[in-house]
Amino acid sequence: MEWTRMTGPQLAEAARDCGVCLLPIGSLEAHGRHLPVGTDGLTTEAVCRAAAEAEPCVVAPMIWYSHVREMKATVGAVALDTGLLMPLVETVCDEIARNGFRKIILVNHHGGNRNWLPLLMQDMGGAGKRYLAVLYPPEGIFRGFDHLRESDVEEQHAGELETSLSLHLFGDCVDMAALDGLGAEAGRARPMADVKGYTPVEWYSQYPLAYAGDARPATKEKGREVFEAEVGKLVACIRAVKADETTFQRMKEFESQQNTPLSP
Ligand SMILES: [Zn+2]
Numbered sequence: 001m002e003w004t005r006m007t008g009p010q011l012a013e014a015a016r017d018c019g020v021c022l023l024p025i026g027s028l029e030a031h032g033r034h035l036p037v038g039t040d041g042l043t044t045e046a047v048c049r050a051a052a053e054a055e056p057c058v059v060a061p062m063i064w065y066s067h068v069r070e071m072k073a074t075v076g077a078v079a080l081d082t083g084l085l086m087p088l089v090e091t092v093c094d095e096i097a098r099n100g101f102r103k104i105i106l107v108n109h110h111g112g113n114r115n116w117l118p119l120l121m122q123d124m125g126g127a128g129k130r131y132l133a134v135l136y137p138p139e140g141i142f143r144g145f146d147h148l149r150e151s152d153v154e155e156q157h158a159g160e161l162e163t164s165l166s167l168h169l170f171g172d173c174v175d176m177a178a179l180d181g182l183g184a185e186a187g188r189a190r191p192m193a194d195v196k197g198y199t200p201v202e203w204y205s206q207y208p209l210a211y212a213g214d215a216r217p218a219t220k221e222k223g224r225e226v227f228e229a230e231v232g233k234l235v236a237c238i239r240a241v242k243a244d245e246t247t248f249q250r251m252k253e254f255e256s257q258q259n260t261p262l263s264p
Contacts, residue, residue, distance in 0.1 A: 015100030020057040027110035030074035032158035032211030033178040037076035040110040051234040070203040097131035151214035159213015168223030
């Protein structure tokens, strides 16, 4: 069920019957020379739609514009400030809830969003929300698929697994010929690496061409396996969120206790 294709009465019924809405969050940014700039969002949307078919819930329209500041040195990035993004996404969640949904799962597969989205979750705690927001997944989409990878270069961005997934989901937008002569981006040394310092040019320093991995052994078949596994994981998450009431109790408990804090 997709929000944009439903009538008002259908939305009201879905809010009442399943109560869960998925909010996909994407990004616009270069993915090497061979993948489309919407790779993360196209993938997230496809995973959400397939999961919503298996376990009924509504998929809200994708938030395409997000945090890609570290990708501004390559063509394709549309970067919003965090100061704009945090209230934007919170307002969208408030509005989804105002339409009757008690539970919202924010689904994100873009690395740059994994820093501020948990912060948004923390800010929403104790803020009087009458709905539950859950951020999913906690880590990158390609964890746990090392057995599929033929290349020995670790998967980070536009590498073998992400390219496989893209070939499976939107192969018509993939330009494998553009990989000729590029191979795995070697990666420059991070500044301050010896003292484990984090700098404003952390990502850019290592991957100036927005390509981290080796996409050459990518195949559609590997992509299908990753996709089906990711859909299965999201379905399990939707079921767990539907069944959960503990978090509501904890939210209420926290809200009353924050005004009269206990002495530990
Ligand atoms: Zn990506």
